[in-house]
Amino acid sequence: MEKSIQNKIDAIWLDFANGGMTDPLSVIKQMTYLLFIKGLDEVETNNEQTEQILGVKFKRIFDEEHQDCRWSKFKNLSAPEMYNLMSTKIFPFIKNMKADKNSSFSRYMEKAMFMVPSALVLEKVVTKIDSIPMKDRDTKGDIYEYLLSKLSTAGRNGQFRTPRHIIKMMVELVKPTPNDIICDPACGTGGFLLEASEYLRKNHSELFDSDSKKHHFNNDMFYGFDTDDTMLSISAMNMIMHGIDNPNIEYKDSASGENTDTDKYSLILANPPFKGSIDESTIAPSLSKICNTKKTELLFLALFIRSLRIGGRCACIVPDGVLFGSSNAHKSIRKEIIEKNKLEAVISMPSGVFQPYAGVSTAVLIFTKTTTGGTDKVWFYDMTADGYSLDAKRTKIKDNDIPDIIERYNNLDKENDRTRTDKSFFVTKEEIVNNSYDLSINKYKEIIQEKVEYENPRVVLKQIMDMEDEFKKQLKELEELLK
Numbered sequence: 122m123e124k125s126i127q128n129k130i131d132a133i134w135l136d137f138a139n140g141g142m143t144d145p146l147s148v149i150k151q152m153t154y155l156l157f158i159k160g161l162d163e164v165e166t167n168n169e170q171t172e173q174i175l176g177v178k179f180k181r182i183f184d185e186e187h188q189d190c191r192w193s194k195f196k197n198l199s200a201p202e203m204y205n206l207m208s209t210k211i212f213p214f215i216k217n218m219k220a221d222k223n224s225s226f227s228r229y230m231e232k233a234m235f236m237v238p239s240a241l242v243l244e245k246v247v248t249k250i251d252s253i254p255m256k257d258r259d260t261k262g263d264i265y266e267y268l269l270s271k272l273s274t275a276g277r278n279g280q281f282r283t284p285r286h287i288i289k290m291m292v293e294l295v296k297p298t299p300n301d302i303i304c305d306p307a308c309g310t311g312g313f314l315l316e317a318s319e320y321l322r323k324n325h326s327e328l329f330d331s332d333s334k335k336h337h338f339n340n341d342m343f344y345g346f347d348t349d350d351t352m353l354s355i356s357a358m359n360m361i362m363h364g365i366d367n368p369n370i371e372y373k374d375s376a377s378g379e380n381t382d383t384d385k386y387s388l389i390l391a392n393p394p395f396k397g398s399i400d401e402s403t404i405a406p407s408l409s410k411i412c413n414t415k416k417t418e419l420l421f422l423a424l425f426i427r428s429l430r431i432g433g434r435c436a437c438i439v440p441d442g443v444l445f446g447s448s449n450a451h452k453s454i455r456k457e458i459i460e461k462n463k464l465e466a467v468i469s470m471p472s473g474v475f476q477p478y479a480g481v482s483t484a485v486l487i488f489t490k491t492t493t494g495g496t497d498k499v500w501f502y503d504m505t506a507d508g509y510s511l512d513a514k515r516t517k518i519k520d521n522d523i524p525d526i527i528e529r530y531n532n533l534d535k536e537n538d539r540t541r542t543d544k545s546f547f548v549t550k551e552e553i554v555n556n557s558y559d560l561s562i563n564k565y566k567e568i569i570q571e572k573v574e575y576e577n578p579r580v581v582l583k584q585i586m587d588m589e590d591e592f593k594k595q596l597k598e599l600e601e602l603l604k
Contacts, residue, residue, distance in 0.1 A: 129249050130267055136245045140238035146351060149268050151237055153355050155250055156264070158215060160362040162192035163255070182218075190214050196251050203247065204240035230354065283312055283392040283438065284474060286508060290523045291436040291485060292316045294466075294530050297388055299328045301342065304386040306375035306393065306424060308345030311356035313390035315363055318343065322364075339366035344386065346373035376420040377403040384430045392438040393421035395481060411457055414450035418443055422454050422486075426462065429490040441469075441482040444560040455558035459550060463495035464488045468502045468526060469562040473511025484560075499553060500533060501562050502526055502545040541567035 137148045161182050168179035183191055190211045195203055212235040237243045255264070297303060297317045305313045321328055321338070328334050343365060347353050353370055360368040373380055376399055398415040411423035418440055425435045443451065444467070458464050468485040475481060489495070508521035522544070529536060529545050539546040548565045556564055575581075 126253055126264070127267060129253055130264065133246050133249050136242055136249070137238070140242035142236070142238050142242075147236060150233075150351060150354075151235075152246070152250075152268060153358065154212070154215070154233060154235070155246065156255075157358040157362060158190075158211060159192045159250060159255070161215070164362065164364075165191065166193070187214050192251070196247055200240040200244035204237075204243050207237070207243060208235050230357075232350070233354070282309070284507075284509075285312065285316075286523065287438075287470070287474060287485075288312050288316045288390075290527065291390060291438075292320050293527050294485075294487060295388060295390070295434050295436045296324075297321055299325045299334060299337075301388045302344070302386050303342055303388045303390065304344040304346075304382075304428065305389070305391050306346050306373075306380075306421065306428070307391055308347050308356055308370065309349075309352045309392075311345055311359050311368075311370070313392075314343045314345050314356075314365075314368065315359060317388075317390060318360070318363060318365055341369075344369040344371075346371055346375050346380070348372065348374050374403070376405065376408060376417065376424055378405045380405065380424070382428045383407070384428075386428050387430055387433045389425050389429060389433070389435040389437065391421070391425070391435075393418065395440045395479075395483075412450050412454040414448075414454075416450065419450050419454050422458070426457065426490060431490060431492060433490045434487070435490070436485060436487045438470075438483050438485055441484060441561065444484055445564070447557070452558055455560060458486070458488050459496045459499075459553060459558055460494055462488050462491050464499050464560075466500045466502070466530060467560050467562065468504055470504050471507070471511050473509075473515075474507055476511065476515055477513040484562075486560075496550045498547045498549045499560070500530070500536060500545065500547055501565060502529070503562050503566060505544075541565060542569055 133152065134148060137143075137151070142148055142151070165182045168182075171177060172179055187210070189195060189206065195206055195211070198206065212233070216230045216233055218230075237246065253264070292313070297320055299321065301317075303314060303317050305311070308314060318338075328338050343360065345353075345356055345368065347356070350372065353372060357368065357370045360370070375393075394417045399417055399420060401415055404415070404420065405424075407427055408420050408423040411426060412419050414420060422437070422439070422443070425437060429435060443454070446452075464486070466485070466487040468487075470483050470485065472480050472482040474483060502522075504522045504526060506518070506520035506522050508517060508523060509515045510518055525544070536545060536547060546565070552565070553559065
């Protein structure tokens with residue numbers, strides 16, 4: 122994200138603090154509502170322009186009675202007028218936007234409260250938000266991610282924000298189709314679901330050719346679960362802003378017994394919690410049958426297998442420990458994926474990908490549910506650069522393996538002749554089984570050790586002694602000069 126935008130977000134944060142609102146979660150909620158209100162007006166304006174150019178009719182967001190609720194209309198009002206309009210008309214309007222009170226949006230907005238401390242704070246915040254260019258959807262995502270980084274609880278339970286370019290890579294690897302039913306059981310702000318919807322808009326315009334296809338896209342295609350109400354409300358608003366009318370965003374502890382989803386989804390995209398344990402009494406018995414553990418990262422893999430229908434695909438992020446862990450639970454989940462399903466790829470990612478939230482090393486697993494096996498050989502890729510520096514600053518750099526990963530994965534038939542010294546190569550199922558189902562790339566990658574010739578130690582010692590004599594000589598000259 123541009124430094125200028127980051128500075129504006131910091132200034133808005135300070136405005137809230139100066140107004141007496143210091144709780145990070147409350148600030149994020151209020152900013153999210155305001156960003157949503159601004160986004161609604163941008164969508165409406167874009168639809169109006171498209172309507173004029175193409176003559177295509179769009180369903181109006183703001184009726185005649187609520188034209189004054191549009192960001193472009195109220196942003197120039199005086200502070201008292203704006204505050205009064207926001208509290209008495211605009212906020213009630215967005216809370217009741219959806220006629221269907223059972224929709225995910227309605228469920229998470231019914232608890233929404235307008236809590237901006239004062240008219241002056243609202244005016245300052247609206248002015249600053251208005252100066253931030255947000256027509257680019259990536260910019261909106263970056264703003265959400267930066268806001269979430271402000272949370273002192275960010276990264277709790279291993280829930281780290283997934284970088285947008287990593288999400289995009291994973292979506293492009295599995296290629297969502299118009300018939301897919303897509304789920305993220307740990308959806309956070311909905312990044313994977315949003316990117317999948319963008320991919321479909323870009324690559325499958327036929328989705329919107331018929332009422333039945335549009336209905337599927339808007340109502341039955343996207344499912345997201347989380348146990349954080351704030352994340353769920355952001356996710357619901359985010360998806361509606363991106364043109365998905367009624368996404369299925371629900372409060373659900375995915376690995377618990379309350380989640381009974383079985384053979385339901387055709388595509389799962391996820392970055393589940395990396396660490397922590399789940400109370401054994403709440404774990405769904407069907408998951409324990411697959412993998413008897415309390416570790417969240419292993420239980421979620423079992424959940425993905427159970428939730429997918431036959432032929433369903435999964436692209437998920439796992440911590441490196443999942444790949445080589447020696448416990449019975451670690452081995453059993455890897456065996457389950459390899460022996461009873463079809464493991465297709467393991468993409469090892471560098472540890473800095475999740476900076477500044479965490480330095481954990483991770484990998485992307487891609488597999489297809491079959492229940493009858495099918496793993497013949499597994500494609501490994503050693504990603505060493507993702508286009509950004511791997512420190513806390515994450516500044517953009519030239520080195521980037523992601524285009525190569527996508528290109529090679531889409532042409533696996535050309536990978537057969539690659540050697541273990543290359544960035545990508547195949548490993549047979551037999552070799553993986555013989556190594557206790559170890560999936561860490563370092564188990565199979567060959568490193569070429571270059572022979573380095575060093576000078577004789579006596580020569581090196583003589584050079585050091587000569588340097589010391591020269592240093593003493595110069596010190597002596599300096600001493601004479603100072604007399």
